[in-house]
Amino acid sequence: MVDIKSMTPEELAVWLKELGEPAFRAKQIFKWLYRGAASFEEMTDLPRALRQKLEEESLLAPPEIARKQMSKLDGTVKYLWELADGSCVESVLMRYRHGNTVCISCQVGCRMGCAFCASTIAGKVRDLTPAEMLDQVLFTQIDSGVPVSNIVLMGIGEPLDNFDTVMRFLTLVNNPDGLNIGMRHISLSTCGLVNEIDKLAQYELQLTLSVSLHAPDDETRSRIMPVNRSVGVEKLLETCRRYFEKTGRRISYEYAMIDGVNDADWQADLLARRLKGAPAHVNLIPLNEVEESPLRPSRRVAAFQKRLEGHGITVTVRRKLGGDIDASCGQLRRKAMKEEPL
Ligand code: SAH
Numbered sequence: 001m002v003d004i005k006s007m008t009p010e011e012l013a014v015w016l017k018e019l020g021e022p023a024f025r026a027k028q029i030f031k032w033l034y035r036g037a038a039s040f041e042e043m044t045d046l047p048r049a050l051r052q053k054l055e056e057e058s059l060l061a062p063p064e065i066a067r068k069q070m071s072k073l074d075g076t077v078k079y080l081w082e083l084a085d086g087s088c089v090e091s092v093l094m095r096y097r098h099g100n101t102v103c104i105s106c107q108v109g110c111r112m113g114c115a116f117c118a119s120t121i122a123g124k125v126r127d128l129t130p131a132e133m134l135d136q137v138l139f140t141q142i143d144s145g146v147p148v149s150n151i152v153l154m155g156i157g158e159p160l161d162n163f164d165t166v167m168r169f170l171t172l173v174n175n176p177d178g179l180n181i182g183m184r185h186i187s188l189s190t191c192g193l194v195n196e197i198d199k200l201a202q203y204e205l206q207l208t209l210s211v212s213l214h215a216p217d218d219e220t221r222s223r224i225m226p227v228n229r230s231v232g233v234e235k236l237l238e239t240c241r242r243y244f245e246k247t248g249r250r251i252s253y254e255y256a257m258i259d260g261v262n263d264a265d266w267q268a269d270l271l272a273r274r275l276k277g278a279p280a281h282v283n284l285i286p287l288n289e290v291e292e293s294p295l296r297p298s299r300r301v302a303a304f305q306k307r308l309e310g311h312g313i314t315v316t317v318r319r320k321l322g323g324d325i326d327a328s329c330g331q332l333r334r335k336a337m338k339e340e341p342l
Contacts, residue, residue, distance in 0.1 A: 076322030107157025272311030
């Protein structure tokens with residue numbers, strides 16, 4: 001079986017040719033797929049015989065909405081999707097002044113083991129396919145009726161741990177006949193896989209790379225992020241500098257503020273010192289409490305921000321959206337897993 005929705009129009013044309021079909025069918029089919037067609041039967045401008053052939057030779061299985069939560073406060077919508085194999089992943093639609101943004105997942109679960117994160121508690125089940133990533137954007141748009149202009153890869157999973165799929169996904173959403181979302185409207189967040197950051201740099205994409213730093217010292221970072229135990233902060237930041245030199249894109253560093261763990265003045269000072277030398281932007285994130293974790297939100301966000309700014313660092317504090325729903329990543333999936341059956 002061919003995963004038809006993970007194909008580019010060019011690949012689709014080649015495949016159709018092998019089936020003895022004219023190339024122009026590729027564009028027709030591509031358009032139907034991006035209109036959210038749930039079956040080939042719906043593609044009424046294709047000959048019946050071709051529809052049947054597609055049905056036999058390829059996969060088309062849009063996700064189902066297992067849960068949906070809408071924030072009354074700010075219009076944030078959170079979706080829990082059930083995929084063809086019964087796995088669930090989340091997406092969140094957020095409305096900002098600069099555009100509607102959808103935050104999507106790239107894996108079912110995660111194997112990175114960060115201490116503060118709900119997505120990793122039960123480990124990784126599997127990688128998503130490009131089609132499953134794409135469908136999150138498409139069906140969020142279709143279900144909500146809200147046109148999506150920005151995508152953030154900050155949902156469940158580690159994008160650089162599913163590298164090839166993510167690259168293909170980026171190509172697909174970029175396509176003018178598809179979603180036509182430009183790289184400058186896409187952010188990719190990583191816990192800091194250095195080899196893959198180097199690999200990504202070679203593509204010189206105009207997307208925004210966000211690095212989840214969360215601590216400037218190895219002792220703290222290794223405690224809350226196991227990924228740091230093999231590659232420390234210094235090597236990670238060197239890799240980030242290389243990334244900037246290659247792509248010219250300023251890196252955004254995420255820093256979830258955790259009470260008594262990473263919110264001391266000395267950590268702000270060390271962070272500022274370590275970020276010197278390349279343009280950087282620090283995004284402080286008020287910690288979302290996760291039921292299974294003893295970590296609590298810091299009460300020093302403003303003081304930490306001020307201290308960093310005193311060192312000349314550009315700092316923003318992430319606005320909390322969807323405070324009345326489980327908008328923090330991985331929480332809705334956890335809840336649904338515990339509540340069986342869905
Ligand atoms: N694996 C990628 C992307 C997914 S997580 C990464 O690590 O960057 C997206 C962001 O949310 C990361 O910065 C992550 O560290 C942060 N995050 C996870 N759990 C959180 C929580 N409970 N509170 C605040 N931020 C959290």
